[in-house]
Amino acid sequence: MMQSVxxxxxxxxxxxxxxxxxxxxxxxxxxxxxVHFISGLVCDCCGVPLPGEDSDIVLCDDCMVIARPxxxxxxxxxxxxxxxxxxxxxxxxxxxxxxxxxxRWLLNATKGLLTEKTLxxxxxxxxxxxxxxxxxxxxxxxxxxxRLSGLxxxxxxxxxxLPTRSLDGLSREARFEALAGMIDVPKVHEGTVTGxxxxxxxxxxxxxxxxxxxxxxxxxxxxxxxxVAVLAxxxxxx
Ligand SMILES: [Zn+2]
Ligand SMILES: [Zn+2]
Numbered sequence: 001m002m003q004s005v006x007x008x009x010x011x012x013x014x015x016x017x018x019x020x021x022x023x024x025x026x027x028x029x030x031x032x033x034x035v036h037f038i039s040g041l042v043c044d045c046c047g048v049p050l051p052g053e054d055s056d057i058v059l060c061d062d063c064m065v066i067a068r069p070x071x072x073x074x075x076x077x078x079x080x081x082x083x084x085x086x087x088x089x090x091x092x093x094x095x096x097x098x099x100x101x102x103x104r105w106l107l108n109a110t111k112g113l114l115t116e117k118t119l120x121x122x123x124x125x126x127x128x129x130x131x132x133x134x135x136x137x138x139x140x141x142x143x144x145x146x147r148l149s150g151l152x153x154x155x156x157x158x159x160x161x162l163p164t165r166s167l168d169g170l171s172r173e174a175r176f177e178a179l180a181g182m183i184d185v186p187k188v189h190e191g192t193v194t195g196x197x198x199x200x201x202x203x204x205x206x207x208x209x210x211x212x213x214x215x216x217x218x219x220x221x222x223x224x225x226x227x228v229a230v231l232a233x234x235x236x237x238x
Contacts (some may be wrong), residue, residue, distance in 0.1 A: 012024045012026065014026070014027055014028035014031055015027050015031070015086070015098060015101060016031045016082055016085050016086060016089065017030070017031055019031070025100055025101040025104075026101070027082070031082045032082075033082075034081040034082030034083070034085075035077050035081070035082045035083045035086070036077050036078040036080055036081065036083055037076065037077045037105070038074075038075055038076065038077055038078060038109065038233070040053070041053055041054055041058065042074070042075075043058060043059050043060035043062075043063050043073075044057045044058060044059060044072050044073075045059050045060070045063040045068050045070070045071075045072060045073050046060060046062065046063050046068070046073045046075070046205060046208060046228075046233060047073050047074040047075035047109070047205075047230065047233050048060050048062075048075070048233050048235050049078065049235065062208075066172075066207075066208065067212065068208060068212065068215075069212055069215040069216045069219055069226070070200065070211065070212075070215040070226040070227060070228050071225055071226060071227055072113055072227045072228075073205075073211075073227060073228040073229070073230070074109040074110045074112075074113060074227075074228075074229055074230075075109060075205065075229075075230045075231070075232060075233035076102070076105035076106050076108065076109040076230075076231050076232065077105065077231070077232055077233075078232065078233060078234075078235050079204055079206075079232040079233060079234045079235070080235075083232050084232070086098060086102065086231070086232075087203050087204050087231060087232045090102065090137045090140070090141075090203060090231075091137045091203060092133075094134070096135055096137075096140050099137075099140040099141050099143070099144040100144050100148075102141055102144065102231050103141060103144035103145040103147070103148045104148065105231070106141065106145055106201070106229055106231055107145060107148055107149055109229065110199065110227075110229040113199060113227040113229065114149065114151065114199060115197055116151075117196065117197055118151050118152075118197045118198065118199050118227075119151070119152050119153075119154050119157070119192070119193070119196050119197065119198050119199070120142050120145055120146045120149075120151050120152065120153045120154065120198075120199050120201060121142065121154050121155065121157045121158055121198050121199070121200055121201065121214075121218070122136065122138040122139040122141065122142035122143075122155050122158075122200075122201045122202070123138040123158070123200065123201065123202040123210055123211065123214055124136070124138075124139075124155070124158045124159055124160045124183065124214075125138070125139070125160065126160040126161075126162060126163035126164070128163050129163050136155075137203045138201055138202045138203055139155050141201050141202075141203060141231060142155060142201040143155070145201060145229075151199075154189075154192055156186075156189055156192075157185055157189050157192055157193055157198075157218075157221075158183055158184070158185060158214055158217060158218070159183065159184060159185070159186050160182060160183055161181075161182055161183070161184065162182060164178060164179060164182055165178065167179075167206075167207075167209065167210075172207045172209070175206075175207045175209035176207065176209045176212065178209070179209045179210055179212070179213040180213060181213070182213055183210075183213045183214050183216075183217045184217045184220075185217050185218065185220070185221035189221075190221045190222065193218055193221040193222060193223045194221060194222035194223070195222060195223075195224050196223055196224055197223075197224055197225045197227075198218050198223045198225070198226045198227070199227050199228070199229055200214050200215060200218070200226055200227070200228045200229070201228075201229050201230070202228070202229075202230045202231075203230065203231050203232065204230055204231060204232045204233070204234065205228070205230040205232075205233050205234065206234045211228050211230075215228070
C-alpha cells in the first residue's frame with residue numbers, strides 16, 4: 001500500500017532520460033534499445049563481440065597481437081549510444097546511483113569468470129583525482145558488484161603512483177607507455193593478492209593499457225589468476 005502511494009507520488013524514472021518506468025533502476029524501452037548488450041560470440045580476452053557462432057575459445061585481432069597480462073575478460077555492453085551515455089554519467093555526472101544496475105549487468109556478463117574466492121579489485125584512481133572527482137567510478141562499480149555477488153571487495157590492493165594525464169587522443173603505443181609501471185600493489189597488501197583469483201573491474205576498456213598495468217602489478221604480487229570485467233567495451237566500427 002505504502003509502496004504504491006509512494007510510487008504515485010514519486011514515479012520511477014528511466015536511468016538515462018525523463019521517461020517514467022515501472023520500477024527503479026530500469027531503462028525505458030527507447031533507452032534499453034540503445035544499449036548494445038553483448039551476447040553470443042565474444043573475444044575470450046576482452047569481451048568484444050565477434051561475428052559468427054564458433055563454440056571454441058576465440059580471440060579478437062587486437063588480443064592476438066597486444067600483450068594482455070590477464071586470462072579472460074568480459075564486457076556488459078558496447079560503448080555506444082545509451083551505453084556510452086551510462087558510462088559518462090557514472091564517470092563525470094555524479095550518477096553513482098548507476099553503479100547498482102550496472103553491477104547487475106556486469107555480474108550477468110562475468111558469471112563464468114567467478115569462483116567463490118574471487119577478489120573484486122577496481123582500477124584505482126590517484127587520490128588527487130579522487131578528491132577532484134569525489135569518487136572513483138570503477139570503485140563504485142566494484143563495490144556494487146561485491147555487494148551483489150557476495151564476493152570480497154578489495155579496493156586497497158591497487159594504487160596509482162602518480163595521477164596519469166588524460167589518455168584521450170593518444171595512440172595505442174603512447175597509452176601503454178604512459179601507464180607502464182604507474183600502478184602497483186602496496187607492500188602491505190601483497191599478502192591479500194598472493195595465490196588469489198582476482199577480478200579486475202573498470203568502467204570502460206579502450207586500448208586495454210590501464211587494465212594491463214593493473215594486471216601486471218597483480219601478477220607481480222603473486223596473484224594466481226587475473227580476469228577483467230568492464231561495463232563497456234569500445235568496439236571498432238565495422
Ligand atoms: Zn529512457
Ligand atoms: Zn579481444
